[in-house]
Amino acid sequence: FYRVEYQSRPGASGLSSLKHLLALLPPHVHSVYYRDEIGNISSSRLRSDSRKSELLIEPRYPLFGGWKATFIIGYGVPLKDFLFESTAGSRYLNYSFGCPLADTVVGRLTIKVVLPEGSKDPSVDVPFAVSQSFEIKHSYLDVIGRTVLVLRKENVVPEHNMHFQVHYRFNKIFMLAEPLMLVSVFFFIFVSCVAYVRTDLSIRK
Structure with missing residues (x-):
């Protein structure tokens, strides 16, 4: 060549x-x-x-x-184009399965969906058979980690490019976890600085 x-x-x-x-x-x-x-x-x-x-x-x-x-x-x-809320109060992600490359056959395809921290009861609806498992991913300021839904399928063809849904429940109180953690850390640093400034460690005779 x-x-x-x-x-x-x-x-x-x-x-x-x-x-x-x-x-x-x-x-x-x-x-x-x-x-x-x-x-x-x-x-x-x-x-x-x-x-x-x-x-x-x-x-x-x-x-x-x-x-x-x-x-x-x-x-x-x-x-807003892919995440929706059902009448029962749960959330679901509607996305397309398969490879984005046109006219491509994939020997082994792995899709990972990272859910928000605090998500409960995750489930998936796929219009064909896939193997699924769950993992835990820890990101910045996470306390309990994020649930990761892992979908795997072999010999994926363009006909598999269909929509699938991931359902889960999420309590909005978890959205305050990271801001409260940052506020607590800065408050602790502030109190520590005030205490250090006001502390007299000199030795008098």
Whole structure:
């Protein structure tokens, strides 16, 4: 493989190579990034409207049969488009299963859904058979950790790109846990500083 020849004559020397991939993302995406272990990859183009978003990416180097590449696609979405509250008071996340890359077959797909700290009774509704398990993830200022729902499926094809729902109960009082913890820490530091300033440790004869 000669990179100079490939770039100068792409029609002749690169017929069997993978030149780009198309990622089908939800509408209203923001903060999109495409990177690998080296850093950011600038060869990407995003098209977005009110119905869908398409991210056209080019690998850092051409891919021929048997070659491998590792990369990460990340993005943010408005929570109001995917998280809802049922009449019973529980919350549920409605998202799409499968790989965002168009016309791609995945040998083994793993999806992890990190629930808010304090969530209870998590359950999932998937329109086909998957293996599921639970983990605990600790993040900054967490007390009891966050429940992580792990879904795994092998031989995922584009027909598996269907919506699934994750249901859970959440008490809004847990939203005050981290702010109260920060207030308590700063209050303790303030009291300690006041006590230190007012303490006289000098020795008088």
